Amino acid sequence: MENLEALTFAMVACFSFLLWRVLYSCWVLPIRAYRKLAINGFSGPPPSFPFGNIAEMKKTKIIESCSSSSTLSNDIHSRVFPYFAQWQKAYGKVFMYWLGAEPFLYIADPEFLKKISSGVMGKSWGKPNVFKNDRKPMFGDGLVMVEGDDWVRHRHVITPAFSPSNLKAMSSMMVETTRSMLDRWTDLITNGKPEIEIEREIISTAGEIIAKTSFGMSFKNGRTVFKKLREMQETLFKTNRYVGVPFGKYMCLGQNLEAERLGKEIDALLLSIIVDRKRSMAENGAAGDQEQQNLLGVLLADRHVDGQKGRALSTSELVDECKTFFFGGHETTALAISWSLLLLAVHPMWQDELREEIKQVIGDGEIDATTVARLKKMEWVMNEVLRLYPTAPNVQRQVRGDIRVDQDSVIPDGTNIWIDVVAMHHDREFWGEDVNEFKPERFKDDLHGGCLSKMGYLPFGFGGRMCVGRNLSRMEYKIVLSLILTRFSFSLSPNYTHLPSVMLSLRPKEGLPLIMKTL
Ligand code: HEM
Numbered sequence: 001m002e003n004l005e006a007l008t009f010a011m012v013a014c015f016s017f018l019l020w021r022v023l024y025s026c027w028v029l030p031i032r033a034y035r036k037l038a039i040n041g042f043s044g045p046p047p048s049f050p051f052g053n054i055a056e057m058k059k060t061k062i063i064e065s066c067s068s069s070s071t072l073s074n075d076i077h078s079r080v081f082p083y084f085a086q087w088q089k090a091y092g093k094v095f096m097y098w099l100g101a102e103p104f105l106y107i108a109d110p111e112f113l114k115k116i117s118s119g120v121m122g123k124s125w126g127k128p129n130v131f132k133n134d135r136k137p138m139f140g141d142g143l144v145m146v147e148g149d150d151w152v153r154h155r156h157v158i159t160p161a162f163s164p165s166n167l168k169a170m171s172s173m174m175v176e177t178t179r180s181m182l183d184r185w186t187d188l189i190t191n192g193k194p195e196i197e198i199e200r201e202i203i204s205t206a207g208e209i210i211a212k213t214s215f216g217m218s219f220k221n222g223r224t225v226f227k228k229l230r231e232m233q234e235t236l237f238k239t240n241r242y243v244g245v246p247f248g249k250y251m252c253l254g255q256n257l258e259a260e261r262l263g264k265e266i267d268a269l270l271l272s273i274i275v276d277r278k279r280s281m282a283e284n285g286a287a288g289d290q291e292q293q294n295l296l297g298v299l300l301a302d303r304h305v306d307g308q309k310g311r312a313l314s315t316s317e318l319v320d321e322c323k324t325f326f327f328g329g330h331e332t333t334a335l336a337i338s339w340s341l342l343l344l345a346v347h348p349m350w351q352d353e354l355r356e357e358i359k360q361v362i363g364d365g366e367i368d369a370t371t372v373a374r375l376k377k378m379e380w381v382m383n384e385v386l387r388l389y390p391t392a393p394n395v396q397r398q399v400r401g402d403i404r405v406d407q408d409s410v411i412p413d414g415t416n417i418w419i420d421v422v423a424m425h426h427d428r429e430f431w432g433e434d435v436n437e438f439k440p441e442r443f444k445d446d447l448h449g450g451c452l453s454k455m456g457y458l459p460f461g462f463g464g465r466m467c468v469g470r471n472l473s474r475m476e477y478k479i480v481l482s483l484i485l486t487r488f489s490f491s492l493s494p495n496y497t498h499l500p501s502v503m504l505s506l507r508p509k510e511g512l513p514l515i516m517k518t519l
Helices: 002-039 054-059 082-091 110-117 129-134 148-162 164-190 198-215 222-237 248-284 295-306 315-346 348-361 376-388 421-425 470-487
Strands: 094-099 102-107 195-197 394-399 403-406 409-411 416-420 488-492 500-503 505-508 513-518
Touching: 002 094, 002 102, 082 094, 082 421, 102 110, 110 403, 148 164, 148 295, 148 315, 164 198, 164 470, 164 513, 195 198, 198 222, 198 295, 198 315, 198 470, 222 248, 222 315, 248 295, 248 315, 295 315, 315 348, 315 376, 315 470, 315 488, 315 505, 315 513, 348 376, 348 470, 348 488, 376 470, 394 421, 416 421, 470 488
Parallel strands: 102 416
Antiparallel strands: 094 102, 195 513, 394 416, 403 409, 488 513, 500 505
């Protein structure tokens, strides 16, 4: 009898302790964080436990501002982030909101961002723990997610892999992969099917390019990895999710387990590619041509040559970097190209301008890294497209160590930050009355496109954590677009519906059908 009482007491004590732990981390800690922010004068929509403001975010009506192709509008903020657009009206460009039990500081004011970020080095920023857990199968401990000294080490090892000479070596593979897509388009047109679903085509080609660029598709298992990586992304993002909600993972258990399963399969496949590659490099001495033509080869060759312990990445870190390059690199670039084709379809004058530029600069010569670097107007077009349709539509941070904003306000340690890039790129106050017009020439003599704030244009992020793949992406963009423009002219299909929406990246929800014509 006494034993039973003791057991019951122990069970009740255990249960109470667990309940206290759950309440403490899901309720007490977030409330403390919220109060610390509120003391500093930040307000926002009132949250409810345990969903925070998620219910409101899901039900806020989208303002159908831009659905017909004939009156295509680039005024997209209230379409892609309707809840932020509404809250901005009530609380201004900096406010607090909650994802589940996680308070976030929302920022759409570039001058405020400048103020808080000027004294913070790349290595001192954190990434929200809540996203690190959620996106673990995609990025692991790759460069996008690591922090502190680890981030410095990863960034030092990875940056040289994107050097101009390494990028140059990748350009012929990009030309070849794009040409086979364009040959397919020519066949479709010849067979009387000029309407082509461009977004799907470009994403798949960019996926192939990034897989070859990252770990070399010609190697055993490359193609399987590519298919599984896409499957995992779709599994993670296809349904409603409850990020930040305590135990939210269990609300979409099947989906999360499937992503974990795929993640493990992908890790095992990438590991086998890396082991094969290391073996072949050991057998063949210094890296051969094939090794140099992809990022993994370059990273392995570098490590092979200097072999500095503590600086080089471990095998499991290399696996995470391969996944990071794939997820960070292929969709963002593919969508930049897709949105460009949409805007060029609507502004045929710019198709002609770019064709003329290609003729002047490249003529009958080779399209490669060196020649496309000279396409200045194409650069303006890319900048303008990424302003109107930033394919990375937000940037997130977590504060590590209090940040003093001014005399009487502090952003406390641990605060999650959500930077709304779409809002900043469409802010009339900083860009002027023509903010929603497609005007590539605004970038002619100004890297910031004439924006009144130097922090108002952030397609590749900011500070030390700015996108490490931006030059690769610029080169790929120019190669693919040049090849398309020299072979085809195009217009918008009447079947196109303009519904920009966010699924990690900013994409056309209903795809992008274009009517293609061979030149
Ligand atoms: C148009 C194409 C691209 C866009 C719009 C884009 C956008 C961005 C943005 C906004 C960030 C900053 C994220 C942050 O601060 O939290 C970033 C970081 C990053 N991007 Fe890109 N990216 C593009 C292409 C690529 C490519 C091609 C690669 C690699 C193959 C790549 C790899 C990365 C990595 C590894 C980081 C993390 C950098 C760090 O934290 O040190 N990106 N990108």
